Every structure is written in C-alpha cells, then in structure tokens.
Amino acid sequence: MAVGVKVMKRPGSATSYVRATLKGMALTFRHLFQPKVTMQYPEEKSTEDWTISSRWRGTHRMLTDEQGRSKCVACGLCPQICPANCIKLVPGEDEQGNRYPLIYEIDEFRCVFCGYCQEVCPEEAIHVGVHYENSEYSRDRFVYDLERLCAQTHPVSTLWDPSDPRGE
Amino acid sequence: MTFFLVSSIAKVVVVFTAILVTVALTTLVERRICAFIQDRLGPNRVGPQGLLQPAADGLKSLLKEETLPVRADKALFLLAPAISFTPALLTFAVIPFAAPLPTRWGDVPMVVADLPVGFLYILAISSLGVYGVTLAGWSSNNKYALLGGLRASAQMISYEIAMGMSTVAVLLLAGNVTLSRVIAQQQAGGWYVLSLLLAFFIFLVSAFAETNRVPFDLPEAEGELIAGYHTEYSAMKFSMFYIAEYANMLTASALMATLFFGGWDIPFTSWDNGPPWTLAKTLATGAVFCVKTACFMFLYIWVRWTLPRFRYDQLMALGWKVLLPLALVYLTVLATAVWYLKEQLGWAYGPAFGWALFGLNAVLAGLLFWWLDRGRIVSGSVARAEGEV
Numbered sequence: 001m002a003v004g005v006k007v008m009k010r011p012g013s014a015t016s017y018v019r020a021t022l023k024g025m026a027l028t029f030r031h032l033f034q035p036k037v038t039m040q041y042p043e044e045k046s047t048e049d050w051t052i053s054s055r056w057r058g059t060h061r062m063l064t065d066e067q068g069r070s071k072c073v074a075c076g077l078c079p080q081i082c083p084a085n086c087i088k089l090v091p092g093e094d095e096q097g098n099r100y101p102l103i104y105e106i107d108e109f110r111c112v113f114c115g116y117c118q119e120v121c122p123e124e125a126i127h128v129g130v131h132y133e134n135s136e137y138s139r140d141r142f143v144y145d146l147e148r149l150c151a152q153t154h155p156v157s158t159l160w161d162p163s164d165p166r167g168e
Numbered sequence: 169m170t171f172f173l174v175s176s177i178a179k180v181v182v183v184f185t186a187i188l189v190t191v192a193l194t195t196l197v198e199r200r201i202c203a204f205i206q207d208r209l210g211p212n213r214v215g216p217q218g219l220l221q222p223a224a225d226g227l228k229s230l231l232k233e234e235t236l237p238v239r240a241d242k243a244l245f246l247l248a249p250a251i252s253f254t255p256a257l258l259t260f261a262v263i264p265f266a267a268p269l270p271t272r273w274g275d276v277p278m279v280v281a282d283l284p285v286g287f288l289y290i291l292a293i294s295s296l297g298v299y300g301v302t303l304a305g306w307s308s309n310n311k312y313a314l315l316g317g318l319r320a321s322a323q324m325i326s327y328e329i330a331m332g333m334s335t336v337a338v339l340l341l342a343g344n345v346t347l348s349r350v351i352a353q354q355q356a357g358g359w360y361v362l363s364l365l366l367a368f369f370i371f372l373v374s375a376f377a378e379t380n381r382v383p384f385d386l387p388e389a390e391g392e393l394i395a396g397y398h399t400e401y402s403a404m405k406f407s408m409f410y411i412a413e414y415a416n417m418l419t420a421s422a423l424m425a426t427l428f429f430g431g432w433d434i435p436f437t438s439w440d441n442g443p444p445w446t447l448a449k450t451l452a453t454g455a456v457f458c459v460k461t462a463c464f465m466f467l468y469i470w471v472r473w474t475l476p477r478f479r480y481d482q483l484m485a486l487g488w489k490v491l492l493p494l495a496l497v498y499l500t501v502l503a504t505a506v507w508y509l510k511e512q513l514g515w516a517y518g519p520a521f522g523w524a525l526f527g528l529n530a531v532l533a534g535l536l537f538w539w540l541d542r543g544r545i546v547s548g549s550v551a552r553a554e555g556e557v
Binding site: 015016017018019021024025027028029031032033034035036037038040 | 201203204205206207208209470471473474475537540541542
C-alpha cells in the first residue's frame with residue numbers, strides 16, 4: 001500500500017487550479033507590458049532607481065596638492081592598519097626634512113577594500129574611490145604605483161559616518 | 169511530371185528554410201518574451217533588438233567542443249540527435265500552409281506533400297521522435313540522461329493516445345484524414361475549435377506533453393535531472409535536440425491551427441476559399457496561417473513562463489486517468505451527436521451543424537471544468553492517510 005499522506009480539507013477556492021492557472025496566465029501577460037527594470041549597463045550607469053552609493057569603496061586614489069605632488073607624508077599608518085597587507089611604503093626625506101613616499105604601491109588584488117587606509121590617513125591623502133571598472137590585460141597592472149594612484153580622477157568614497165549611519 | 173518535381177523541390181527548400189529560420193527566431197522570441205514576463209529586456213545586443221542572437225548562438229554551437237562520454241554507446245550517441253531532429257522536420261511536410269498558387273503550368277498546392285493519409289502520417293512520424301530522445305538517454309550511459317529518456321518515452325506514449333483520440337473527433341467530423349480536406353470542411357462550415365471545443369482542449373494539453381514543454385517538461389527537468397536526456401550532449405549535437413524541440417513546437421502549433429482553426433482560412437470572409445486562385449490569395453492565406461501558428465507558439469512560450477512543472481505521478485494521472493477517459497467519453501458522445509445530426513436529421517456539415525455541436529461542447533466543457541476545478545490531479549494521486557477521504 002502506498003504511504004498515507006495527510007491531505008488537508010480545503011475549500012474549493014483554495015484547491016482550484018483551473019482558476020489559479022488562469023490567474024497566473026493573466027499575471028504573466030500583464031507583466032509583458034510593464035516597464036522593464038533592466039539597466040543597460042555600458043550605456044547606462046545609473047538609473048532613477050539606482051545610482052552607485054557615495055560610500056562605495058573601490059580602487060584607490062591618492063589626492064595631490066596644488067603643485068601636483070601627492071599629499072602623502074609617508075607616516076606609515078596605512079600599511080600599519082591595512083588588514084590585507086597590500087600597501088608597500090618606503091619613506092624618504094628631502095633637504096627641508098619633509099617626508100615623502102619613495103615607493104608607494106597598492107596591490108589591488110590583495111586589497112579587501114575595507115577603507116581603513118582612508119580612515120587612518122592624517123593628511124587625507126589616500127582614499128578608496130567610487131569606481132568599479134577595473135579591467136586590465138595582466139595581473140601586474142593591478143599593482144598601482146604612486147604615479148598611477150595620483151592620476152586617478154574618480155570621486156573618492158565618503159565612507160560610513162558613525163554619527164550619520166543612514167547617510168542623511 | 170517535371171513540373172511536379174520542380175515545384176516539389178522548390179516547396180521542400182522553401183519550407184525547410186522557413187522552418188529553420190522560424191525555429192531560430194523562436195529561440196530568440198522565447199528568450200525575449202520570457203524576459204518581458206520577468207520585467208527584463210532579454211538579449212538585445214546582437215543586431216537590432218537582438219535579431220542576430222540566433223546566428224551568434226549557432227556559431228557558438230558549431231565552434232564548441234563536441235564531447236563524447238567514454239562509456240557511451242558511440243554509434244547510438246551520435247545517431248540520437250539526428251533521429252530526434254529528422255522527424256521534427258518531416259512532420260511539417262503534410263501541413264497545407266496557403267491557398268494553391270497559380271502558375272503558368274498549373275496550380276501548385278501549397279503543401280509539400282498532400283498525402284491522402286495526411287494526419288496518420290503526422291501521428292506516425294511524430295512518434296518516431298521519441299526514439300531519438302530515448303536513445304539519447306540510454307546511450308549516454310548517465311543515470312540522469314537515462315531517467316530523462318525513460319520519462320520522455322513514458323510521457324510521449326501516454327499522451328499520444330489522448331492526442332490520437334482527440335483527433336479522431338476531427339476525422340469523424342471531416343470524414344477524411346487529408347489535411348487539405350479538413351481545411352476545406354472548416355472553410356465551409358466553421359472552424360472545428362467551436363464544434364470540437366473539448367477535442368481542441370485535449371489536443372492542446374497532449375500537444376504540450378508531446379513536445380516536452382512546460383508544464384510537461386519532465387524529461388529535462390533541470391531541478392532533478394540536470395538536463396535529462398541531453399545532459400551529456402554538447403555543441404551542435406545539443407543544438408539539434410534544441411532545434412528539434414522548437415521544430416516540434418512549430419509543427420504542433422501549425423497542426424492546431426490546421427485542425428481546429430481552419431488552417432489557412434481567413435476568418436469572416438469566403439473570398440479566399442475557392443478558385444480562381446491568385447497570388448494575392450496565396451500570400452494573404454499564407455500570412456493568416458503564419459499568424460495563427462505564431463499565436464500558438466506564443467501560447468507555448470507564455471505557458472512555459474507561467475506554470476510550474478507537474479510531478480511525475482501527476483503527469484501520468486492526468487494522461488491516463490483524466491485525458492484518456494475524457495477523450496473516449498467525448499468521442500462516444502460526439503459520435504452519437506454527429507450520427508444523430510447527420511443520419512436522423514439529415515444535416516450536412518455547415519454553420520448550423522457547427523453551432524449545434526458547439527452548444528453540446530459548451531455544456532460538456534462547462535461540466536468538465538467544473539469537475540476539474542475540484543482539486544483533481546494535483547492533489548489526488550497519492551493515497552490518503554487512513555480514515556480520511
């Protein structure tokens with residue numbers, strides 16, 4: 001004998017599938033003509049419904065001063081705090097005793113985009129960027145050196161502000 | 169003789185091309201309609217509105233790696249796609265798709281082969297398709313493929329009976345199995361969809377099952393069988409199953425249009441029904457036939473993206489416990505009605521005859537749907553717990 005299955009007694013309207021089927025067909029037919037939600041990506045990068053968040057943490061950007069030099073003073077806080085250990089910093093010093101980075105490289109493949117480097121930077125020099133299009137032909141191109149970091153033009157992340165958690 | 173040969177070859181080439189192009193376009197249309205139903209846009213990148221997508225897909229299929237499972241039965245594995253592909257294309261041969269075309273040498277009937285056994289040929293050839301599917305499942309030496317193949321054979325055999333029974337009603341009324349005669353009858357006395365409403369319903373359901381489309385696509389149920397019988401197939405061999413599926417859909421749609429919706433008959437006018445044939449008539453009727461077929465193709469796609477899949481026991485219960493008895497009872501009732509109208513009242517098939525049958529059908533359909541709508545099939549096939557009914 002087949003295994004007994006408890007079958008609930010339900011009113012006809014709940015067990016009717018002829019009506020349910022027709023209802024479903026009507027629903028899908030209505031959806032044929034409803035506005036579509038697709039964002040046609042390379043042409044459209046934001047729509048009314050969606051823009052990238054200003055808190056987005058993407059590949060880095062180093063800000064520069066008026067002379068075009070990087071704002072970095074090679075204090076060493078960012079490689080110190082970096083949980084992924086992706087920042088390589090070799091400090092140098094000029095004749096006036098100003099510290100500057102001799103080598104400043106970020107391996108974007110190691111980076112976990114936590115944004116700590118931006119948070120910790122006393123000079124507001126290194127930032128994570130609002131940027132997500134990063135294709136390259138080789139892996140080494142993902143190690144960004146200082147020159148490349150300074151040359152980035154995308155907007156920088158506002159990060160999350162604990163005093164304004166909802167970004168208002 | 170030469171005229172017959174030349175015209176036949178021309179028709180074969182035209183119909184073959186038309187089927188393959190339609191199949192290619194249907195794959196695109198299916199994806200786009202599916203997307204629209206899901207509030208997306210679907211593939212619209214290759215060519216205007218994605219029109220070249222099928223070409224891109226075809227090219228991809230040709231260039232992909234052909235895989236051959238080590239333990240597969242090589243000969244059958246290679247043969248199976250062809251066995252399912254060929255009957256899918258063959259069935260279209262007997263379907264008339266337009267009014268005859270007058271030429272300088274005589275009228276060309278717009279059907280590849282106007283076989284006297286028309287409909288029987290379709291039943292015969294379309295049942296061959298199951299061999300391709302079953303052999304594909306068996307020769308792959310893969311449990312999922314085998315299960316898919318088994319399901320396909322069981323399902324197609326079960327529903328073929330109901331399908332055959334429902335068409336007996338058509339043949340009963342038409343008194344002929346030649347499809348061009350069936351169309352001529354409908355032109356004279358109204359479409360069979362009215363006078364044979366229930367037969368159309370049974371045929372529609374069985375046709376969905378025969379073509380392995382949702383809600384009857386158990387042979388390739390992704391959730392349980394990966395891809396069913398074509399799990400092990402890749403590249404062009406997979407494409408051939410794919411083309412076969414859509415070609416079967418196309419044939420079934422064309423068949424529904426022919427058997428129940430007057431074939432190439434233009435509704436509400438008798439201008440197109442008889443000679444003298446002109447080119448305009450051929451084109452107009454051809455277009456009407458295409459529209460009717462396209463409507464059924466749309467129905468296929470629409471249903472696919474609406475309904476969930478049946479459980480296997482539900483599928484069998486529907487086929488054997490509902491559709492088959494229904495078709496038999498219906499056939500009896502209809503045969504009695506036709507006998508009464510023809511022999512006792514002496515009517516010939518015409519509008520009055522059609523409307524009388526429509527009345528009968530409407531009553532029967534009302535009863536059927538009232539009965540079906542009480543939770544049959546979907547909940548009924550498992551044994552209920554003790555003490556419950």
